[in-house]
Amino acid sequence: MFRFGYDGVMSSVTSAADTAVRPLRKDAERNRALILDAAREVYAAQGLDAGFDEIARVAGVGVGTVYRRFPERADLVEALFEQEVDAVVARAEQAAADPDPWRGLREFLSWGVEAQAADRGLAQVLALAGHGHERVATGRERLRPAVAALVRHAQRAGVLRGDVTELDIGIAVAMISRVGGTDRSQLRERYVTLVLDGLAVRRDGPSPLAPVPASEDDLACIVAPARGR
Amino acid sequence: MFRFGYDGVMSSVTSAADTAVRPLRKDAERNRALILDAAREVYAAQGLDAGFDEIARVAGVGVGTVYRRFPERADLVEALFEQEVDAVVARAEQAAADPDPWRGLREFLSWGVEAQAADRGLAQVLALAGHGHERVATGRERLRPAVAALVRHAQRAGVLRGDVTELDIGIAVAMISRVGGTDRSQLRERYVTLVLDGLAVRRDGPSPLAPVPASEDDLACIVAPARGR
DNA sequence: GAAGAACCGGAAAGACCGTTCCACTTCGTA
DNA sequence: TACGAAGTGGAACGGTCTTTCCGGTTCTTC
Structure with missing residues (x-):
């Protein structure tokens, strides 16, 4: 699959090896940290089957943000x-x-x-x-x-x-x-x-x-x- | 609460002590046994939070029957x-x-x-x-x-x-x-x-x-x- | 500072589960 | 055998939780 808009500049290199991960935008990076902190807290208290919405609530972000940052649980x-x-x-x-x-x-x-x-x-x-x-x-x-x-x-x-x-x-x-x-x-x-x-x-x-x-x-x-x- | 139709014959005794439990109908009794057997099997395999529908399926009865026989889990x-x-x-x-x-x-x-x-x-x-x-x-x-x-x-x-x-x-x-x-x-x-x-x-x-x-x-x-x- | 990509929140859609409800069947009784 | 009460199955309902989607916002780049 080719994920559009993720590589930013159109790369002429199309080999599978160009997995250079561009850094997250500043706000995205901050949210990522908030989510990790919240997840640590929530998982510690409730175990791994705590819901994403609870983590989002504690982190102070929307659920969608959690899903975008961590598509796989x-x-x-x-x-x-x-x-x-x-x-x-x-x-x-x-x-x-x-x-x-x-x-x-x-x-x-x-x-x-x-x-x-x-x-x-x-x-x-x-x-x-x-x-x-x-x-x-x-x-x-x-x-x-x-x-x-x-x-x-x-x-x-x-x-x-x-x-x-x-x-x-x-x-x-x-x-x-x-x-x-x-x-x-x-x-x-x-x-x-x-x-x-x-x-x-x-x-x-x-x-x-x-x-x-x-x-x-x-x-x-x-x-x-x-x-x- | 007064549960109508449960006592069958209108009893003139209204004291709380007349808890005479009338025997279940034959088919109901058979289902009760089927449900208990199924529950034993399902609970052993899946633990106590197995669903009533699973028990009903194994017992070969409808979910409603399980609920009527065992109103409280x-x-x-x-x-x-x-x-x-x-x-x-x-x-x-x-x-x-x-x-x-x-x-x-x-x-x-x-x-x-x-x-x-x-x-x-x-x-x-x-x-x-x-x-x-x-x-x-x-x-x-x-x-x-x-x-x-x-x-x-x-x-x-x-x-x-x-x-x-x-x-x-x-x-x-x-x-x-x-x-x-x-x-x-x-x-x-x-x-x-x-x-x-x-x-x-x-x-x-x-x-x-x-x-x-x-x-x-x-x-x-x-x-x-x-x-x- | 303007354009546009990346990102955001949260509403909406979907999957799932427990429980209730009722049209229909079975049983006990007369 | 015939009547009514007891019992039945499963569709339907309401709640919860997961995931997607999109109009609007923020950041980066030129």
Whole structure:
């Protein structure tokens, strides 16, 4: 398809490679930022299936503007997601750098649980299966080694059982984050402790875990209740 | 309000106590059963917010019939729920009777997790907060002592840590049941093991859990994603 | 500062879902 | 068998949410 009026100057180059994106007009750029801010707020509070009209209302723009700026719903979600993944990765790296690996792991778990408990949208995106969400998949691939490093450190230090993977940590975070309302962080902390007790190496050794391979998709169903039938 | 034509014969007794329910007509009774069966199936697959029209379709009746038989949505849900609670209570009692208390606990946990993973509706009803759902509350009150007995037995035998309550078990079941798709029971079993490791009494002792009091409502949010805003 | 492309808001159209309503059928009774 | 009450199906209604569309506005460029 050839989108008229989008390239501005008639380009004589007609190859598919001239995907030079011209900058948005000033007001459009401002609105884009307003929409992103509003979406962050609304998604955090209501989850990903909040309506565009609500976002438009909070942003103070018309619905049409939201649709023009983000023709695909996924564009908006993924734009937000990439910023959030940065924060999670940073936190994982910080945790991995802790001189006390167990404390690092514990803090990452607690923080992740609260982050997802406070932001329904984040939890849902993180759980999105790969179906056409390349940017989400990429983000998660970026997250994975950071958590893996955290796991490896704790295991090398002999405090984390060896049969635990970085996916276990991700699943544990998502699982525990569903406990209680927004204000029940103390309760969630209880289960963080409980699960960590199960994850810890003890003198009399934990029961061996069956080596069931977990796939990325297993994360999906914890939060996203399979709305598509 | 006085509902005409419902009492059939004009009763001279007008006190509120004459709640004699006349039996349904034969075809109505048959449809009622069809609807209950269909609802069980649909709710299990799609969760409680499945539409009445879907239930009607599966039952092979018109939507109107469903509405007439179950004017309140809750009537249908709770009618099903009571049957299901019976099964859970039975299972808990069976587990508590196991000569090996730890095995009993483990089997109850595994079974409960799979039951809720296979039946989205069950998980959602069990998690319903008390708001006007007296029958659900009653059912859960019936469930509670059964699980408490299970917990007590394991604690008396010295295999379950003393700071664990029956609500912890309920929350653990709900939490773990959210992991993976319907077909990932092996994965869920992994987390059952993990959580049980955290729950077990070990020679070098588990970390103390903070005594955060859990309320019934804390169960609610694990499964029911706060659809009401 | 004038022309015109890009952009805006919000009304209108469309899809969807829960609920009600009523012309017709089935059942129980006499 | 015949009558009336009880029950039935599904069309129609009203509400909500998503998306499109267009007359008017704002920005950029020359």
